[in-house]
Amino acid sequence: MRLLIVEDEKRLALSLAAGLTAEGYAVDVVHDGLEGLHRAAEGVHDLVVLDIMLPGMNGYRVCAALRAAGHDVPILMLTAKDGEYDEAEGLDTGADDYLTKPFSYVVLVARVKALLRRRGRAGGSPVLAVGDLRVDTAARRVFCGEDEATLTAKEFAVLEQLATRAGEVVGKPDILEHVWDFAYEGDPNIVEVYISSLRRKLGAARIQTVRGAGYRLVAAS
Numbered sequence: 001m002r003l004l005i006v007e008d009e010k011r012l013a014l015s016l017a018a019g020l021t022a023e024g025y026a027v028d029v030v031h032d033g034l035e036g037l038h039r040a041a042e043g044v045h046d047l048v049v050l051d052i053m054l055p056g057m058n059g060y061r062v063c064a065a066l067r068a069a070g071h072d073v074p075i076l077m078l079t080a081k082d083g084e085y086d087e088a089e090g091l092d093t094g095a096d097d098y099l100t101k102p103f104s105y106v107v108l109v110a111r112v113k114a115l116l117r118r119r120g121r122a123g124g125s126p127v128l129a130v131g132d133l134r135v136d137t138a139a140r141r142v143f144c145g146e147d148e149a150t151l152t153a154k155e156f157a158v159l160e161q162l163a164t165r166a167g168e169v170v171g172k173p174d175i176l177e178h179v180w181d182f183a184y185e186g187d188p189n190i191v192e193v194y195i196s197s198l199r200r201k202l203g204a205a206r207i208q209t210v211r212g213a214g215y216r217l218v219a220a221s
Helices: 010-022 033-040 057-066 084-092 106-122 154-162 172-179 190-202
Strands: 004-007 026-030 047-051 077-079 095-102 127-131 133-136 141-144 147-149 207-210 213-219
Touching: 004 010, 004 033, 010 026, 010 106, 026 033, 026 172, 033 047, 033 057, 047 057, 047 106, 077 106, 077 154, 095 106, 127 154, 147 207, 154 172, 154 190, 154 213, 172 190, 172 213, 190 207
Parallel strands: 004 026, 004 047, 047 077, 077 095
Antiparallel strands: 127 133, 133 141, 141 147, 207 213
16 A cells, blocks of 8 residues: 655654655655645655645645545645644644654554544445455455465555456556555566565465566456
């Protein structure tokens, strides 16, 4: 899943991005409200972590503009302010949750996961099934028949991207963009490493290579 952090405190933003990346999410970071609105409006993110006090456009206005345009992406608002009025204003503009600085990173991750689970339920079953392979995107668990496969956070993220488009060819750039992020500048062959690992754990026949195009997740024969 892909997250967007809109936070002008660069040290905090990069710290949150590093932690959430370690949790298996692809994370994009911007430090300005107008840029945050532009990126969030692209519709490629599963959740937005949005600070209120931002240059260019404050978080209240960013949130209100997104909702007015029909975007239903979950929004977790962050602020250094404290008080019922600020919280009410944030929620009134369409935010889904609210966290006051300073906050525990563990609490932030719990809120993020809760919002993503809630969105999964609203959008239908969070379980993606491809033959006897079941990918539970809410619980982040994978089953091959009755047996559970233990995956790392990045392995799960790659599999989730394939399972979301089961039967379709998913290109390496698509996987890099959704599992890592726009700014990834490492070796693109890292995708092959994770595909190989998934094949060892789930069975080689489940992930087909389409030469020059990408990979396709299919039901095991």
